[in-house]
Amino acid sequence: MSLRTAIGLALSLASAIAVNWAYAREHDAVAAMPQFSARHPVAFVRSLLSNEAWVTAFATESIGWLVYVAALRLAPLALVQAVGAAGIAVLAFASAHGRPARLAHTEKVAVALAFAGLVLLSLSLAGSHPSDHVPGKLEVGIWIACVAGGGVLLAVSGFGLARAPALGLAAGSLFAGGDICAKLFGYGGIWLLALLALVPCYALGTSLLQGGFQHGDALTPAGLATLATNALPIAAGFVVFGEQLPDATKGTLQLAAFASLVAGGVLLAHRR
Secondary structure, eight states, X not given: OOHHHHXXXXXXXXXXXXXXXXXXXXXXXXXXXXXXXXXXXXXXXXXXXXXHHHHHHHHHHHHHHHHHHHHHHHSOHHHHHHHHHTHHHHHHHHHTTTOGGGSOHHHHHHHHHHHHHHHHHHHHHTTOOOOOOOOOHHHHHHHHHHXXXXXXXXXXXXXXXXXXXXXXXXXXXXXXXXXXXXXXXTTOGGGGGGHHHHHHHHHHHHHHHHHHHTSSOSHHHHHHXXXXXXXXXXXXXXXXXXXXXXXXXXXXXXXXXXXXXXXXHHHHHTOO
């Protein structure tokens, strides 16, 4: 693994820690606020910006996102997202206010899976040279439309899910669309137009996640959001950006790493 990729993955981990800590703190602030209404978006934004704790958490999340963008410039999308998925362990600890004993058994297993995934990913990268390729415009356009459109449909209809998990998944789908746009933006040239989709994806995803925080604890909406945010771009890395698994044993280790990280997210999201 090159030094460039190693730095990118280290930045991804730092970003995941900041963002998931921020999710837990945002939940604590939003849960104490009056119920939001989609009919009064200005009042919704004013409530958030007038809350010092929420503003501090969101500023931390924003800094974490900028670090994530830097990681995307240095390492392939699927690997960055895989490392980022380990941030769900940070979310679990932050939601328990730093007291691991308060975590349920399945939550502890989920945290263990996240760390195991990181270890497996590290082993799979030893001596390898991961890379990605600039995608085709049609393929990436269809992928982003499906991911973002699916998020909007989830937010509107819910597909039979309770409100907190539905909004969490919807937010994660939109964040995934934004993450892919952030990767494209780093290529420069015509791909700078990805900013036109990046901003609404992140803005709407953030709004939906805050709404989800008012319908459940932090782990339900934020856990599912983190799961979707990382799982969908991991798939895009292979389907759209032309990333490839290493050969033989290292490829198996990398698949096991992806599976462990995603399984950790599923366990946390469905712990109840």
